[in-house]
Amino acid sequence: MRNAYLILAHNEWRLLDILLSCLDDERNDIYVHIDKKVGTLPELHTEKAGLRILGNRVDVRWGDLSMVEAEYALFEEALKKGGYDYYHLLSGVDLPLKSQDYINDFLEKNNGKEFIGYTLTEITPEVVRKVQRWHLFPKDFRKRSGAKRIVRAAFLRIQELLGIERNKEIDFKKGSQWCSITEDMAKYFISRKDWVMKVFRHTFCSDEIVMQTLCWESPYRKNIYCTTDDGKGCMRSIGWRNGELVDWSGADYEKLKSSPALFARKFNSRDMGFIEKIKDLSI
Numbered sequence: 001m002r003n004a005y006l007i008l009a010h011n012e013w014r015l016l017d018i019l020l021s022c023l024d025d026e027r028n029d030i031y032v033h034i035d036k037k038v039g040t041l042p043e044l045h046t047e048k049a050g051l052r053i054l055g056n057r058v059d060v061r062w063g064d065l066s067m068v069e070a071e072y073a074l075f076e077e078a079l080k081k082g083g084y085d086y087y088h089l090l091s092g093v094d095l096p097l098k099s100q101d102y103i104n105d106f107l108e109k110n111n112g113k114e115f116i117g118y119t120l121t122e123i124t125p126e127v128v129r130k131v132q133r134w135h136l137f138p139k140d141f142r143k144r145s146g147a148k149r150i151v152r153a154a155f156l157r158i159q160e161l162l163g164i165e166r167n168k169e170i171d172f173k174k175g176s177q178w179c180s181i182t183e184d185m186a187k188y189f190i191s192r193k194d195w196v197m198k199v200f201r202h203t204f205c206s207d208e209i210v211m212q213t214l215c216w217e218s219p220y221r222k223n224i225y226c227t228t229d230d231g232k233g234c235m236r237s238i239g240w241r242n243g244e245l246v247d248w249s250g251a252d253y254e255k256l257k258s259s260p261a262l263f264a265r266k267f268n269s270r271d272m273g274f275i276e277k278i279k280d281l282s283i
Contacts, residue, residue, distance in 0.1 A: 001104040001111075003028045004084040005049075006074035008067075009092025010035035010060065013042040014269045016092040022282040024049045025100040031078050032092075033070050035060045052077060061139040065200050067177070067207040072193055075186050085111065088180045093247075094265040095275070096282040097237065103262050106235075107180075113225040114185050116215050117176035117234035127172050129156070131203040132165040138202055167199055173212035176234050178265065181211075185220045237261035250274040257281060 005023050009016050009032060016032075023030055029050035034041055036057040044053060054077055058070040071089065078087060086107055096103065120127075136155050137148040158164075181189070192214055200206040215221060226233040237259045239246045247268045248256060256264055256278065267275060 001027060001085045001107050002083060003104075003107075004078040004081075004087045005030045006071075006078060006087060006089045007032045007092055008060070008070055008074070008089070009033065010038060012093050012269055014272070015095075015267055015275065016042065016044065018275060018279055019090070019092065019095055020044060020046055020049075020051070022096050022279060023100070027100065027104065029078070029081065029084070031074050033057060033074050035070075063205050064138040065197070065203065065206055066139070068196065068200065068210050071177075071207070072190070075190055079183075079186060079190060082183065084183055086180050086182060087186045088263075089178050090263065091178065091265060093267050094178070094236075094263050095267055095278050096263050097256055097259055097278070098262050099282055106262065110225065112182060112223055114182060114215055114220050114223045115180035115225050115233065115235050116211055117179070117230035117232075117236070118173060118212055118224070118227045119175045119230040120173065124174075127174055127209065128165060130205055131172055131200065131209055132167055133159045134164075134166070134202050135204045136202070138204070170199065170213065171217060172209055173216045174209050175212045175230050176236065176238060177207040177211070178236055178238075178263070179211055179234050180262075181215075182220075182223075185215065185218075185223075188218055188220065189214060231261060235260075235262040237264040239264075239266065248274075248278075250277075253277055 005028055020030060024046045026048045030046060031052045033054045034057060036059040044051065054073055056073055058066050058073060060066045060070050075087065133156055136152045140148050196210055200210060215224060231238055237256060239248050247266055248264060250271055253274065
């Protein structure tokens with residue numbers, strides 16, 4: 001199996017180094033997008049895997065479509081070379097839970113499946129709010145105060161009162177941003193870029209909706225690995241607790257060790273002893 005690992009990173013360079021070492025296999029090429037806001041780039045290297053640090057960097061803002069733009073930059077760069085069986089989208093604070101041999105054996109047995117997580121099959125008020133209403137100042141979602149926040153909230157409220165819903169003809173789906181997809185699905189994702197950039201402009205957290213929506217309405221829907229469990233669907237163990245994403249810690253080691261998932265997110269560098277134990281799982 002040939003794999004392209006597409007990594008979105010903006011900090012935690014020690015973890016990124018460890019992630020690269022876990023993926024450093026002659027069957028892999030690794031593509032890294034580092035947020036444009038980062039001034040001094042880290043020195044990264046591999047011994048066996050190909051490594052490409054993207055020069056065309058996006059200023060990624062949480063909740064904004066710029067996250068999807070960065071994804072497109074990675075997929076476009078990897079598809080210039082092409083010839084991969086799978087394209088794996090990871091963050092720089094993810095780690096594999098299995099060895100490269102295990103991952104490749106699993107993919108060989110399930111070759112052609114699309115590992116895209118789904119958390120719902122019917123549209124919900126949350127999805128309506130995120131993608132069927134207009135969100136002003138999308139690059140400033142993180143700001144907790146100020147005039148822009150007040151205006152944005154007021155504009156959303158007005159839309160709710162008036163029952164404004166755009167793109168009602170689209171069957172939106174939601175799930176984890178992180179996925180492992182075939183080259184055919186990756187090419188399809190690229191082919192729909194103009195549509196995505198138009199439809200998802202002025203939406204909120206579109207990175208959790210774009211891939212799911214595209215695959216659902218495509219010929220590749222029949223190849224989705226699992227549609228009833230987000231984590232199983234994307235083969236990732238993600239630290240959701242009470243609706244919030246938290247970092248895995250040493251107390252979670254046994255859970256991660258026994259997980260059937262191929263990858264886990266997310267981690268931090270505060271307990272490197274724990275990180276080394278997770279790294280050992282991938283050897």
